[in-house]
Structures are given as structure tokens and as C-alpha cells.
Amino acid sequence: MNDFISAIDIGTTKICALTAAVVHDSLGNPALEIIGEGQALSRGIRRGVVVNVPEVTEAVSEAVEQCEAQADRIMTNAHVGIAGSHIATTNSRGVSAIDPQTGVTEADMQTALAAARTIALPEHQEIIHTVARSWTVDDQREILNPRGMSGYRLEVDAHVITGSSTAVTNLVQCIRTHDINVDGLVLEPLGSSRAVLRKDERRTGVALVDMGGGTTDIAVFLDDGLCHTEILDVGGHHLSNDIAVALHAPFETAEDLKLRYGSVLPERVADDEVVWAKVFGERSERSFSRRFVCQVLEARAVEILEMVGLRLEESGYLNRIPAGIVLTGGASQLNGFNDLGRQILNMPVRSGAPLPDIPIIALPRSLQSPSHATSVGLLLQALQEDAREVKKRFPVNPLTSADSERLGKTMRWFRNLLPG
The missing domain is CATH 3.30.420.40 (ATPase, nucleotide binding domain)
Structure with a gap:
């Protein structure tokens, strides 16, 4: 595991860059301690999509430089949030054989997920995430974690999230211009969910509604798994x-x-x-x-909430989320949004700020609001994310940790030469 993790949230309203040190909590579990934070007003983004590469690149530079200065460390790798109306989803199945002598292994699970990814994609679309919804071992269904189970046949029911190749390339270009490797592209509501959803909500059934500047993202969780995602072109x-x-x-x-x-x-x-x-x-x-x-x-606001309700009804999940709606994102902080949501949707609605029990030690007050749920969630997702799909397309630059330390020293030396 890396000693440091960075995340960049490129939204329609703001761009936020974070760096965290990987530490351990009092029980010895991996945790994060944020050591750098940078923020800039967003430019060149419309409805979650890059429309002006130079403007976005400049805004990213502002946020990253602030983060690097506070962390006293060059950012060389980052997990990056992605959203926008170009995002599409589908459900797929994949199968893998099991060696009955060893039971289900991590390799078997990855083989099944890889098989689920072999789907016909529309032209100029590519896979961003493949998330397991549930597993089946032989005739035993709806298994949450099959690792170690005995059997002969492993099957995964997967949620496959795709995006426009052009949108992905433009987003990554804005990051790579700063010699930052993209370790993973993370669907923003998936990242936000790591920060704001409670375990009992994810198990029982809940919809996360992330209201950004340009889009409203919906992610439905049931039985602790991601079941459905949608992006509304309004924010x-x-x-x-x-x-x-x-x-x-x-x-x-x-x-x-x-x-x-x-x-x-x-x-x-x-x-x-x-x-x-x-x-x-x-x-x-x-x-x-x-x-x-x-x-x-x-x-x-009524229109947005009615759209959310309609999409949930059309997807078949409106009556399967007893934990209701968790509203997060900057736009959700408008006074009265939770109460209006309860009136329109006739279900529980609460505000989603980063939870106090997430594995981040002493989360800074500046990051404790719903408007920073995605940024914080990207860091948490980075602890879990298997970024091999992205790394295959955007190979890592040959920069070692020693190189990073030397760059950091050079950067600090150069800053000392500047006036003021």
C-alpha cells in the first residue's frame, strides 16, 4: 500500500485536491490523515464535462499547487472523480471455474469480473467501473463475499459503468499535464457514498443523491452493494x-x-x-x-426531486429503499431541501456530510460539509479501488518514490528563492 494517497475532484463549481498519509487507527486498521488541501473555482467544466481544456488545466494547477504547498510534497498520483451526462450503466454477468481444493480465490473473483466486462459497448464508450452486486457459488445465490467458499462454479452479477472515451481522455489530459498519474477514475456518487452512507443504510436500501453544480447523480445501494446509477443533467x-x-x-x-x-x-x-x-x-x-x-x-427544486423520484420508480427501486434518500453535494445545502424532499418523495430524507466514523483521523473542519463529500470519498475509495482498468490505458510514468522526494526538495528550494 502506498504511503500517500491523493484525490482530485473536478466539479462544475469547484476543483478540490487532497493528499493524505496512510496511517493506522487505534485498532491497527488502515486509516488516512489529510496533510494537504487545495481548492480553486472551477472553469471550463459544463455539466460535469470538460469543455475547455486550458481553463480546466489552469484551475487544476491552482488547486494542486495549494495542496502540494500545504503537504510539502509533490503530487505524482491521484484518484480522479468523474461524472456527467455521458455516463451510462448496464448489468452483466461473468463466470469463473473454481478449484474445489482451494475454494474461491481472489483470482477467481477477478476472472469472473473480467468476464462480466466482455460486453458490447456503444462506439466511443469505455468501461470506468465494474462493481459486483452479488455472487453465486453453484446453486447458492446472493452471496456478498464468496472468498474461501467451496464449489465448482462462480458467477458474479455485476454493475458495469461506462463513459464517453472523449470525455475520459479530456479529463485525464487535464491531470496528466501536471505530470500526475491517474491511478483511478471514480464515479463521483460512488466516491461520495464511501463518505456519507452508513452501513445499515447500504444494507437496508438507500439512494444517494449527489447534487453538484452541473449534474445530480443518483446511486442506489441494496444489500451493501451498488445496484443502480443515473446522472441527471441538472444541478x-x-x-x-x-x-x-x-x-x-x-x-x-x-x-x-x-x-x-x-x-x-x-x-x-x-x-x-x-x-x-x-x-x-x-x-x-x-x-x-x-x-x-x-x-x-x-x-x-421540486422539479429536481420529482425527476429523482421518477427515475427511481422507472428503475424499480423506489419501493426498495426503506432508508430513503441521502442528499449530498453543495446544492443540497439550500435551506429546506430535506423537508421538501420528504414532502415530494414521501420517504426519509437526510443530509449527507462525511460521517464521523470514516477512517480519516481528525477530518479538517473545512471538509466536513456535504459540498466536500465527493472529495473525501475519493480518498476513501482510493483505499479500495482496483485501478487496473485505468492503468492499462494510462500507464504510470516511471517516477519512483525517491524521485518524488527529490522533486519535493527541489520544489521547496525553488520556493525559498521567490520573494514574499
Whole structure:
């Protein structure tokens, strides 16, 4: 296991880079201690997809340099989050023979997963993840972990996640420009789930709804396994844009109003509350009813929640998630979202911030909100991720740990020469 793990979350709103040291908790289990954090405003990303490589590369550079300076260490490898409407999913099965003398081995499980990946892909699509939903040994079904079991035939029911080859290549290019190897591409809701879902929720049945700036990602977990994923082409930026259109205001003004005064439950806002905003065509700010602004937000929030409910119903999981919905991501922090979700979906809804019992020692306060669930989850996924699929396509640069230490010393020496 590596001594250090890094993650880069490239979202529509922000880019976050993290580096953690691999340590052990009080019980001797592997854990993480975050030693570097960097953040930059996102540029060149639209609805989770790179649309301007130079702008994204520059923003990634800002976040990575901040992280490296705090960690006092060059970032050479990273797990990177991926999302966007180009993501597609399918379910597949794979089979492997079992040696009855040894029982099911890790190699047998990997062989079955590899067989599940041999599916016909649409042109210009490639596999990002292959996640085991359940296993079957001979006639015994719905096994969560078959390792060591006796039998003759191993079968896996797998959830295969694919993405656009072009989108993947452009994303990786923005990272590799900084001489950072991509150890793994992680579907963002899969990463977020590591940080915010409780074990009992994953076992019983739960839907994680990750509301980012450009997309809303849905991931359904049942019997502790990932069963279904969907990406909705709507997110927090649509809420801000609705305000901008309604008030004839710049997007930045609308975003500020949303963050400072926004609520998706306008009935909780007093009739006489007023907000001021700069609008197009006028020199001075204009006053608006805060309740009106919140009514605009409510309309879009209802639409998003209804879309989530419809997709869950169409997938057959709406009535199979007694633990309900866990809302995470920056857009989910708008006042009243949980209560509105309960009204619209008629099921339990809670906010998803990184849990206190995740294997990260002394998680910094700056990373404890739902808006950082993906970034934290990427680090946790890195402890589990088998990145061989990605490494085959994006081979590792021949940079040793000794090289990394030398680069770190050179970087610190160079910084000492700079003024200020």
C-alpha cells in the first residue's frame, strides 16, 4: 500500500485536491490523515464535462499547487472523480471455474469480473467501473463475499459503468499535464457514498443523491452493494440561472443571492423581507421580495426531486429503499431541501456530510460539509479501488518514490528563492 494517497475532484463549481498519509487507527486498521488541501473555482467544466481544456488545466494547477504547498510534497498520483451526462450503466454477468481444493480465490473473483466486462459497448464508450452486486457459488445465490467458499462454479452479477472515451481522455489530459498519474477514475456518487452512507443504510436500501453544480447523480445501494446509477443533467447552477433569468441579473449576483438568502420553502420566509441585487440595464441595485426569490428556487427544486423520484420508480427501486434518500453535494445545502424532499418523495430524507466514523483521523473542519463529500470519498475509495482498468490505458510514468522526494526538495528550494 502506498504511503500517500491523493484525490482530485473536478466539479462544475469547484476543483478540490487532497493528499493524505496512510496511517493506522487505534485498532491497527488502515486509516488516512489529510496533510494537504487545495481548492480553486472551477472553469471550463459544463455539466460535469470538460469543455475547455486550458481553463480546466489552469484551475487544476491552482488547486494542486495549494495542496502540494500545504503537504510539502509533490503530487505524482491521484484518484480522479468523474461524472456527467455521458455516463451510462448496464448489468452483466461473468463466470469463473473454481478449484474445489482451494475454494474461491481472489483470482477467481477477478476472472469472473473480467468476464462480466466482455460486453458490447456503444462506439466511443469505455468501461470506468465494474462493481459486483452479488455472487453465486453453484446453486447458492446472493452471496456478498464468496472468498474461501467451496464449489465448482462462480458467477458474479455485476454493475458495469461506462463513459464517453472523449470525455475520459479530456479529463485525464487535464491531470496528466501536471505530470500526475491517474491511478483511478471514480464515479463521483460512488466516491461520495464511501463518505456519507452508513452501513445499515447500504444494507437496508438507500439512494444517494449527489447534487453538484452541473449534474445530480443518483446511486442506489441494496444489500451493501451498488445496484443502480443515473446522472441527471441538472444541478445547482440551474437554480442560480433561474434566479438570474427571473431578476434579469448577472449569474454571479444570482449565485450570491442563492447562497445568502436562498430557501426552497418560501412559506417560511416573511412577506416583508427584501433583498437587493444588481440588475442589467440599471446603475443602482433594485429591491426584490426574498419570498419571490425563494419561490423561484422552490420551483426548480421540486422539479429536481420529482425527476429523482421518477427515475427511481422507472428503475424499480423506489419501493426498495426503506432508508430513503441521502442528499449530498453543495446544492443540497439550500435551506429546506430535506423537508421538501420528504414532502415530494414521501420517504426519509437526510443530509449527507462525511460521517464521523470514516477512517480519516481528525477530518479538517473545512471538509466536513456535504459540498466536500465527493472529495473525501475519493480518498476513501482510493483505499479500495482496483485501478487496473485505468492503468492499462494510462500507464504510470516511471517516477519512483525517491524521485518524488527529490522533486519535493527541489520544489521547496525553488520556493525559498521567490520573494514574499
